[in-house]
Amino acid sequence: MYMAKNLLNKYVWLVETIYKAGRITFEEINEKWLDNDMSEGVELALRTFHKWRIAAEEMFGLVIECERKGGYHYYIANSDEIKSGSLRSWLLNTMSVSNLLMDNQNLKDRIILENIPSGQDYLAQIFEAMKKNHVIHITYHGYWKEESFSFDVEPYAVKLFKQRWYLMARSPYYDKIMIYAIDRICNMETKDDKFKMTKDFVPSEFFDDYYGIIANTESEVQKIVLKLSAGQANYLRSLPLHHSQKETERQAEYSLLELHLCPEFDFQQEILSMGEDVEVIEPLWLRKEIAGKIKRMWNKYNS
Secondary structure (H helix, E strand, O other), X not given: OHHHHHHHHHHHHHHHHHHHHOOEEHHHHHHXXXXXXXXXXXXXXXXXXXXXXXXXXXXXXXXXXXXXXXXXXXXXXXXXXXXOOOHHHHHHHHHHHHHXXXXXXXXXXXXXXXOOOHHHHHHHHXXXXXXXXXXXXXEEOOOOOOOOEEEEEEEXXXXXXXXXXXXXXXXXXXXXXXXXXXXXXXXXXEEEEEOOOOOOOOHHHHOOOOOOOOOOOOOOOEEEEEEXXXXXXXXXXXXXXXXXXXXXXXXXXXXXXXXXXXXXXXHHHHHHHOHHHEXXXXXXXXXXXXXXXXXXXXXXXXX
């Protein structure tokens, strides 16, 4: 297990080294390798380099090519994959940060991380059931329920949102995809019963028209226009709310953003979290909805 993890760390290191350099020779890679604690002062053999390169390509879906002009420089031909948000890119980024933290354990008291609730306790069991298409029986205590309930679900996919894991599963009772917070699962049993995923279900497309984890509702996609302060606009340029987001106007003091989605509870909560730095321009009903919530909040503090 340790050897496999050690190799994995080396693959990640290699990809990260080439990616950061843009183009880099084997000699330069070797110099950086010797500067790393993992090398233990032993040079990287060319044969070993190519083994790691091929393994990293297969593991992360990357293409590491060699430009022969001007001295055999290695580069990642499809480097956009690293920013794509796919599972492989997420794994690469996560393991890269993990390596960085391991190399800087002497700074552990100065590195502050966010905690993810206990939802990961059931992840391994869910993944195993997903692999074999086994029905799972869960005891679930919803956030807004006074008691827990037990029922069968067919695990289709999982999603991580705001430090919480969620299970996307078909409910035989409701005959539709439901979303369950994994940290609200009290107990889980994998059954012998098997299921077949709906043919037209594509997990990556399930949330396309939504923000957050509330999806598969009867709402229609709408054009949303937000007016943002200059500072908030800067933040959302680097971390967009939704893939449909585009900036339609940019002034010194404000910007207008246009999005196309179903403005459910999660999206409305995100707008409210921005406080006075955001104003809903369109649609009118959403503007009134947000204004109503702000007024009710004000009444609580003004009583």
